[in-house]
Amino acid sequence: MIGNERLAVRKTYKLYLGGAFPRSESGRTYEVHDAKGAFLANAAWASRKDARDAVVAARGAFPKWSGATAYNRGQVLYRVAEVMEGRHAQFCEEVAAGEGLSSGRARAAVDAAIDRWVWYAGWTDKLAAVLGSANPVAGPYFDFSLPEPTGVVAVLAPQRSSLLGLVSVLAPVLAGGNTAVVVTSRERPLPAVTLGEVLATSDVPGGVVNLLTGDAAELGPWLAEHDDVDAIDLTGAPAERAMEFEREAAGSIKRVLRPPAVEPDWSADPGLTRMRTFLETKTVWHPKGF
Amino acid sequence: MATPPSPDRPSSVFEYAPAPESRSIVDIAPSYGLFVDGEFVDGSGEAMKTVNPATEEVLSEVAVGTADDVDRAVKAARRAHSRVWGPMRPADRGKYLFRIARLLQERAREFAVLESLDNGKPIRESRDVDVPLAAAHFFYHAGWADKLAHAGLGPDPRPLGVACQVIPWNFPLLMLAWKVAPALATGNTVVLKPAETTPLTALLFAEVCRQADLPPGVVNIVTGAGETGRAVVEHDDVDKVAFTGSTEVGRSIARAVAGTRKKLTLELGGKAANIVFDDAPIDQAVEGIVQGIFFNQGHVCCAGSRLLVQENVHDEVIAALQRRIGTLRVGDPLDKNTDIGAINSAEQLARIRELSDVGEAEGATRWQPACDLPDRGFWFPPTVFTGVSPAHRIARDEVFGPVLSVLTFRTPDEAVAKANNTTYGLSAGIWSEKGSRILAIADRLRAGVVWANTFNQFDPTSPFGGYKQSGYGREGGRHGLAAYLSTGDEQ
Numbered sequence: 001m002i003g004n005e006r007l008a009v010r011k012t013y014k015l016y017l018g019g020a021f022p023r024s025e026s027g028r029t030y031e032v033h034d035a036k037g038a039f040l041a042n043a044a045w046a047s048r049k050d051a052r053d054a055v056v057a058a059r060g061a062f063p064k065w066s067g068a069t070a071y072n073r074g075q076v077l078y079r080v081a082e083v084m085e086g087r088h089a090q091f092c093e094e095v096a097a098g099e100g101l102s103s104g105r106a107r108a109a110v111d112a113a114i115d116r117w118v119w120y121a122g123w124t125d126k127l128a129a130v131l132g133s134a135n136p137v138a139g140p141y142f143d144f145s146l147p148e149p150t151g152v153v154a155v156l157a158p159q160r161s162s163l164l165g166l167v168s169v170l171a172p173v174l175a176g177g178n179t180a181v182v183v184t185s186r187e188r189p190l191p192a193v194t195l196g197e198v199l200a201t202s203d204v205p206g207g208v209v210n211l212l213t214g215d216a217a218e219l220g221p222w223l224a225e226h227d228d229v230d231a232i233d234l235t236g237a238p239a240e241r242a243m244e245f246e247r248e249a250a251g252s253i254k255r256v257l258r259p260p261a262v263e264p265d266w267s268a269d270p271g272l273t274r275m276r277t278f279l280e281t282k283t284v285w286h287p288k289g290f
Numbered sequence: 291m292a293t294p295p296s297p298d299r300p301s302s303v304f305e306y307a308p309a310p311e312s313r314s315i316v317d318i319a320p321s322y323g324l325f326v327d328g329e330f331v332d333g334s335g336e337a338m339k340t341v342n343p344a345t346e347e348v349l350s351e352v353a354v355g356t357a358d359d360v361d362r363a364v365k366a367a368r369r370a371h372s373r374v375w376g377p378m379r380p381a382d383r384g385k386y387l388f389r390i391a392r393l394l395q396e397r398a399r400e401f402a403v404l405e406s407l408d409n410g411k412p413i414r415e416s417r418d419v420d421v422p423l424a425a426a427h428f429f430y431h432a433g434w435a436d437k438l439a440h441a442g443l444g445p446d447p448r449p450l451g452v453a454c455q456v457i458p459w460n461f462p463l464l465m466l467a468w469k470v471a472p473a474l475a476t477g478n479t480v481v482l483k484p485a486e487t488t489p490l491t492a493l494l495f496a497e498v499c500r501q502a503d504l505p506p507g508v509v510n511i512v513t514g515a516g517e518t519g520r521a522v523v524e525h526d527d528v529d530k531v532a533f534t535g536s537t538e539v540g541r542s543i544a545r546a547v548a549g550t551r552k553k554l555t556l557e558l559g560g561k562a563a564n565i566v567f568d569d570a571p572i573d574q575a576v577e578g579i580v581q582g583i584f585f586n587q588g589h590v591c592c593a594g595s596r597l598l599v600q601e602n603v604h605d606e607v608i609a610a611l612q613r614r615i616g617t618l619r620v621g622d623p624l625d626k627n628t629d630i631g632a633i634n635s636a637e638q639l640a641r642i643r644e645l646s647d648v649g650e651a652e653g654a655t656r657w658q659p660a661c662d663l664p665d666r667g668f669w670f671p672p673t674v675f676t677g678v679s680p681a682h683r684i685a686r687d688e689v690f691g692p693v694l695s696v697l698t699f700r701t702p703d704e705a706v707a708k709a710n711n712t713t714y715g716l717s718a719g720i721w722s723e724k725g726s727r728i729l730a731i732a733d734r735l736r737a738g739v740v741w742a743n744t745f746n747q748f749d750p751t752s753p754f755g756g757y758k759q760s761g762y763g764r765e766g767g768r769h770g771l772a773a774y775l776s777t778g779d780e781q
Contacts, residue, residue, distance in 0.1 A: 130442065131442070133753070133767060133768055133769070135749065135751040135752040135753070135767055136751050137747070137749035137751055137752050138426070138749055138751075139747065139749070141744070141747065143749070143751075143752050145752070145753045145767060145769060150757075230758070242549065243548050243549025246544075246548035246549055247544075247545045247548040247549075249544075249548075250541050250542075250544030250545040250548060251541060252713075252759060253537065253540060253541065253544065253556065253558065253758070253759040253760075253761060253762070255762050256548075269779075270779070271444070271777065271778070271779025272777075272779065273777060273779045276772070280738065280757050281738065281753050281755065281764050281769050282732075282735075282737070282738060282739075282740065282757075283738065283739045283740070283752055283753050283754065283767075284729075284732045284739075284740045284742065285739070285740070285741045285742060285744055285747050285752070286725075286728065286729075286742045286743070287742065287743050287744055
């Protein structure tokens with residue numbers, strides 16, 4: 001380049017796996033384009049091996065994340081929103097480019113995504129009160145039921161809404177204390193990579209969230225059949241493959257969140273179904289007596 | 291069956307005298323049809339025989355429903371849902387359930403005797419546990435019918451429609467109640483498939499529905515075996531599938547409903563750890579261990595089939611346990627003295643024998659008390675395996691019989707690791723005098739129900755269900771309602 005204009009330093013978009021940013025072990029990348037078809041970046045194209053590594057990382061991170069106090073988890077998740085806010089402009093650029101939105105609509109989507117994250121951060125220490133119960137059994141027992149995280153959740157993230165959609169499926173998994181292996185939107189993965197950078201600098205322990213850029217159609221079957229995955233969210237699964245993934249998931253009795261007929265409007269009130277899907281209920285009986 | 295004194299079994303100061311419950315209170319018909327749309331109708335399949343497992347006597351012939359029969363039942367349920375049960379005032383739905391609860395109480399002895407005859411369980415258990423709990427489930431859910439907006443499932447939770455329910459043979463009436471009561475309370479109608487070997491109390495329940503004037507089609511009962519169950523689960527016009535049974539069948543049901551709109555809940559197998567710490571009151575723990583594994587002949591998905599004993603009290607616990615097991619009476623289910631009844635079927639007996647033989651072949655030590663078993667019927671003595679390693683099949687596979695596997699641990703961490711080292715996650719027990727330890731261990735167990743200093747307690751207000759491959763969804767309590775309602779925030 002000639003003249004005084006500074007040459008930009010471009011980012012290498014990589015996976016976020018076990019708290020680190022590796023390339024795909026396969027060495028594969030694929031081209032990511034903006035909504036008009038212009039080249040944006042080469043994204044890592046995650047492989048089956050990457051997915052398996054991600055499950056190992058998520059399982060390893062589960063005891064600490066699920067064992068953290070609800071207050072602590074809430075603070076860590078709120079911290080994520082704080083750091084997202086600091087990357088606001090970058091998210092807007094990436095969302096606008098990937099989704100072909102005007103800057104105003106991109107900003108609205110990013111605002112909503114950050115606010116959604118805050119909403120879920122505030123849920124961590126309410127879930128037990130709202131979803132738990134003291135059960136008046138007909139006997140001398142203190143009997144109570146509490147929600148507990150299901151474990152490792154595989155998430156096939158929405159294909160269209162690259163940040164708000166992603167946050168809307170990832171945050172409910174984390175708020176309940178689960179760890180996640182996420183396959184991002186294939187065509188629009190860049191906001192997810194940036195979210196990985198946010199997570200890496202937000203006190204979220206490594207391995208709690210693992211983000212795989214690549215193809216849900218390719219990785220879906222491996223995650224659906226993986227015995228150490230406890231639940232799977234099929235939101236971003238290709239419509240014609242969702243039934244097959246659900247069948248695979250039956251092998252280890254996974255909890256399955258079925259895909260919607262069409263990708264929903266993510267700005268709507270999320271409700272509790274997503275969190276509930278990835279929570280178990282534990283009932284404890286303790287005798288009363290002198 | 292009276293067992294003579296032996297070194298393992300000191301003679302009592304009291305002489306044993308049989309105290310059989312009269313079976314004259316039940317009137318078993320020579321044959322039964324399907325209960326569809328409020329009427330008993332013939333099944334299209336070849337009728338099957340149901341036998342008393344304690345004597346192998348044929349009790350009755352029961353219709354077998356085919357896919358066509360199932361279709362008629364689902365149509366009846368759909369009609370009843372859209373025309374009667376759905377539009378009905380919720381308070382009236384509740385009143386029907388109260389009526390059913392009362393009828394079950396009124397006819398409790400009849401149900402208990404019939405259950406023991408068809409299932410083989412001791413009358414003490416059918417009389418004191420199965421039937422009263424079944425009535426309690428209807429009573430509890432009756433009250434929910436007009437309070438669903440307060441159940442924490444959104445302001446206007448809606449019934450799903452037609453629920454099909456497939457239940458096992460271990461608690462035939464109680465599992466019916468666990469399934470039917472919440473389904474009806476939430477405004478759904480039901481097609482129920484009872485277990486092949488234990489259909490009779492469900493058919494008596496059909497009569498209760500008629501006595502309650504429950505509108506035709508609200509409850510339909512289609513008897514049969516696996517093929518009938520498959521037809522029920524795979525019927526296109528069903529909105530909800532609820533299954534209790536083996537993990538293997540649960541998997542195939544989850545595959546069958548994949549890609550459909552059907553909401554699914556599964557209550558599957560278990561291999562529960564019952565953890566005894568060295569500070570536990572040993573006599574009390576021994577009672578709990580016995581209750582945990584020999585209740586209902588061990589035909590209990592949440593049975594405490596893996597005893598984890600802290601190493602320093604192992605010998606003391608085992609000695610006390612063997613002493614106690616020596617006093618258990620095995621025999622006639624209708625005898626009020628009986629502790630352990632008949633194994634439910636020849637098929638189940640074969641499985642228990644096979645896994646017990648594998649236990650010995652893999653190197654564990656089998657102990658059984660001296661115990662005379664009746665000549666006819668299906669019987670297996672209470673059995674304890676010591677020296678079991680976590681890799682043994684009797685430590686991993688669900689035996690579903692009166693067979694206890696004993697393992698040891700040294701530290702709480704080891705106890706938790708061993709307890710969680712299973713693909714199942716239905717229940718667990720903890721025995722300790724230390725409350726803080728109980729709660730800390732309970733936190734770390736990956737199981738849906740944890741009993742502290744007790745075992746095998748059930749209550750309609752208390753959610754029951756598993757983690758991991760023990761299934762998903764809960765039965766009982768506020769949580770159980772979610773299985774039968776649409777909250778409106780699903781996609």
